[in-house]
Amino acid sequence: MSVLIYIELENGSIKKTSLETIAYGAKVAEKNGGKAIVLAIGNADASELEKAGRYGAAKVLHATDQRLEHENSMAYADILVQAVQQEESKVVILPKSGLGDAMAARAAARLKAAVVSGVTQLPETDGVFTVTRSVFSGKAFATTQIHSEIKILVVKKNVIEVDENAVATGNAEIVPFSPAFRGEDFKATVIQVEKTNTELSLTEADIIVSGGRGMKGPENWQPLVDFAHALGAATGCSKPVSDLDWRPHHEHIGQTGIKVAPNLYIACGISGAIQHLAGVNGSKCIVVINKDPEAPFFKAADYGIVGDIFEILPRLTEAAKKL
Numbered sequence: 001m002s003v004l005i006y007i008e009l010e011n012g013s014i015k016k017t018s019l020e021t022i023a024y025g026a027k028v029a030e031k032n033g034g035k036a037i038v039l040a041i042g043n044a045d046a047s048e049l050e051k052a053g054r055y056g057a058a059k060v061l062h063a064t065d066q067r068l069e070h071e072n073s074m075a076y077a078d079i080l081v082q083a084v085q086q087e088e089s090k091v092v093i094l095p096k097s098g099l100g101d102a103m104a105a106r107a108a109a110r111l112k113a114a115v116v117s118g119v120t121q122l123p124e125t126d127g128v129f130t131v132t133r134s135v136f137s138g139k140a141f142a143t144t145q146i147h148s149e150i151k152i153l154v155v156k157k158n159v160i161e162v163d164e165n166a167v168a169t170g171n172a173e174i175v176p177f178s179p180a181f182r183g184e185d186f187k188a189t190v191i192q193v194e195k196t197n198t199e200l201s202l203t204e205a206d207i208i209v210s211g212g213r214g215m216k217g218p219e220n221w222q223p224l225v226d227f228a229h230a231l232g233a234a235t236g237c238s239k240p241v242s243d244l245d246w247r248p249h250h251e252h253i254g255q256t257g258i259k260v261a262p263n264l265y266i267a268c269g270i271s272g273a274i275q276h277l278a279g280v281n282g283s284k285c286i287v288v289i290n291k292d293p294e295a296p297f298f299k300a301a302d303y304g305i306v307g308d309i310f311e312i313l314p315r316l317t318e319a320a321k322k323l
């Protein structure tokens, strides 16, 4: 039984979330006596792809073509289907993202496979294949049994610890993969993507420093940005902050914004409404700074500081610079 793992590339590097996906898929393969095979689509050096071996992959199928330079969920799903068929894989793993979900749904239809998205744990594979996924914006977990021959799992970030030296099977074998292309997959093609900013991506960041209405206005954001820079963190915000144009909309975190799962989420002057918590409850550690000891966010926090954000942030920045 082989497990096929799709990984996302960014500027020729494997995204951190995809390294987790490889480790997750390798664990599933190991438990079932199978091989973990990675599918990479787009440009990347062999030395980068070989890294997959350190997370437990035996082989990397690498599909490159000028037409695949920019994301195309239809063509990518088509390539995934061909890879699954070639490798006779029974379990397919993708990282949770817009692209991962779109590819999973398309591949599921073609392969007559069940797809479960938002998976939060390793599956139970003794007896009926059973997975747990997060529902209602992370407020509950649903246990789902999968009975189809091919099973597709879209896995959330931070589901397992990634330790690149824990598996240490060495470098993975890189095998060029030349899929057949379907003309209809390229009826609309992206020809250029320009990033609007050069900041760290919120979905990939290990640390996020996020600000709420307690920051009082856009002119007060510098201490928060300085703290984020000192930590090498990305910056985020609550919905009203982006609605008020204090911060750009791509920083809006929560139920109606971006859902994040960093190792450390530091909330500055954010009350902790359920709609905001829905976007951060995948974080490993939450630190809340708020002057109101009754702020609801403290209930979801691992650590809390009760105090004025404008006094605390500069002191934290000084401390972070000494790290």
Ligand code: FAD
Pocket: 211, 212, 213, 214, 215, 237, 238, 239, 240, 241, 252, 253, 254, 255, 256, 257, 268, 269, 270, 271, 272, 273, 274, 275, 276, 279, 289, 290, 291, 292, 295, 307, 308, 309, 310
């Ligand atoms: P506030 O609720 O005003 O809280 C400000 C906090 O700052 C307070 O706790 C206060 O004690 C503290 N504070 C003030 N001054 C200081 C200081 N000097 N030092 C330290 N602390 C200070 N919200 C989201 O964030 N994301 C979403 O995706 C989202 N989606 C929504 C969807 C729907 C359908 C609805 C109805 C609402 C949604 N909201 C969302 C809004 C949400 O309900 C809250 O209104 C919002 O999260 C509150 O933002 P806030 O915590 O920044 O502001």
